[in-house]
Amino acid sequence: MVFESLANRLQDTFNRLRGKGKLSESDVKEAMREVRLALLEADVNFKVVKDFVEKVRERAIGQEVLQSLTPGQHVIKIVNDELTELMGGSQAKLNISNKPPTVIMMVGLQGAGKTTHTGKLAKLLQKEKKKPLLVACDIYRPAAIKQLQVLGEQLQVPVFSLGDQVSPVEIARKGLEHAISYGHDYVLIDTAGRLHIDETLMDELRNIKEAVQPSEILLVVDAMTGQVAVEVAETFNNTLDVTGTILTKLDGDTRGGAALSIRAVTGTPIKYVGTGEKIDAIEPFHPDRMASRILG
Numbered sequence: 001m002v003f004e005s006l007a008n009r010l011q012d013t014f015n016r017l018r019g020k021g022k023l024s025e026s027d028v029k030e031a032m033r034e035v036r037l038a039l040l041e042a043d044v045n046f047k048v049v050k051d052f053v054e055k056v057r058e059r060a061i062g063q064e065v066l067q068s069l070t071p072g073q074h075v076i077k078i079v080n081d082e083l084t085e086l087m088g089g090s091q092a093k094l095n096i097s098n099k100p101p102t103v104i105m106m107v108g109l110q111g112a113g114k115t116t117h118t119g120k121l122a123k124l125l126q127k128e129k130k131k132p133l134l135v136a137c138d139i140y141r142p143a144a145i146k147q148l149q150v151l152g153e154q155l156q157v158p159v160f161s162l163g164d165q166v167s168p169v170e171i172a173r174k175g176l177e178h179a180i181s182y183g184h185d186y187v188l189i190d191t192a193g194r195l196h197i198d199e200t201l202m203d204e205l206r207n208i209k210e211a212v213q214p215s216e217i218l219l220v221v222d223a224m225t226g227q228v229a230v231e232v233a234e235t236f237n238n239t240l241d242v243t244g245t246i247l248t249k250l251d252g253d254t255r256g257g258a259a260l261s262i263r264a265v266t267g268t269p270i271k272y273v274g275t276g277e278k279i280d281a282i283e284p285f286h287p288d289r290m291a292s293r294i295l296g
């Protein structure tokens with residue numbers, strides 16, 4: 001389970017704190033050292049850990065905490081609050097256009113789970129009685145269009161495709177026109193990924209963005225890749241001004257560092273997490289619930 005080892009380590013630290021009754025400044029320092037190591041081991045970005053521990057320490061050595069009857073409890077509450085804050089505070093919802101349809105562009109590296117999550121998101125929208133249209137703009141990966149069509153059939157959501165001989169910008173533009181004509185209120189654009197970030201990919205994504213003016217650009221990143229996910233997020237964000245992240249494969253054997261770092265490093269909220277290969281394995285991301293899960 002994601003965060004399992006982080007949760008275990010923090011619980012050990014907090015049990016020691018709880019057991020102490022009164023706390024001294026050095027008890028707090030010792031605990032913060034342990035929190036720092038636990039976070040680094042969970043693959044949280046180094047600078048994020050540094051800032052986080054500093055904030056918690058400052059609050060935790062305040063007189064109010066040290067003189068309270070349950071100082072250990074107090075420190076845990078501070079860690080909980082700061083973890084929640086680190087992951088964005090409250091749940092970040094989808095940006096919705098005042099003038100339908102709402103256009104959502106899905107971007108990310110190949111294999112991150114972009115196409116799968118385009119389908120998952122369509123399913124969520126469908127449950128809310130929305131009428132999404134999927135647009136197949138990944139013309140380079142041979143099976144991508146087919147994969148989206150299969151998802152569409154499974155969900156009974158229409159898929160707009162012009163094959164792989166028309167430019168993705170043109171497909172996106174025509175897809176949007178189609179959505180307007182047919183009364184769709186959401187357009188989900190599945191774009192191409194590459195194994196690595198390259199300028200051609202970024203140019204293409206910039207051009208699609210320019211052409212369809214999305215309200216939401218969701219970056220799909222694989223949590224299993226840890227720090228690399230954070231770097232990928234930074235690069236995409238610098239070029240495209242991403243509006244949200246979908247962190248996938250949280251069901252896998254990930255230490256979870258990306259979940260704790262992405263928001264702080266990029267300023268972009270995690271909006272959803274992917275928790276499996278099935279079409280309904282997607283959840284809105286709740287920073288407070290995730291923090292509670294980490295703290296047990």
Ligand code: GDP
Pocket residue numbers: 108109110111112113114115116117193220248249250251252273274275276277281
């Ligand atoms: P794309 O290249 O970014 O479009 O990636 P795909 O959507 O084709 O997904 C790549 C692989 O990751 C597929 O085998 C998916 O089934 C798998 N996958 C996607 N999301 C998740 C997830 O949340 N959990 C797990 N375990 N697998 C996932």
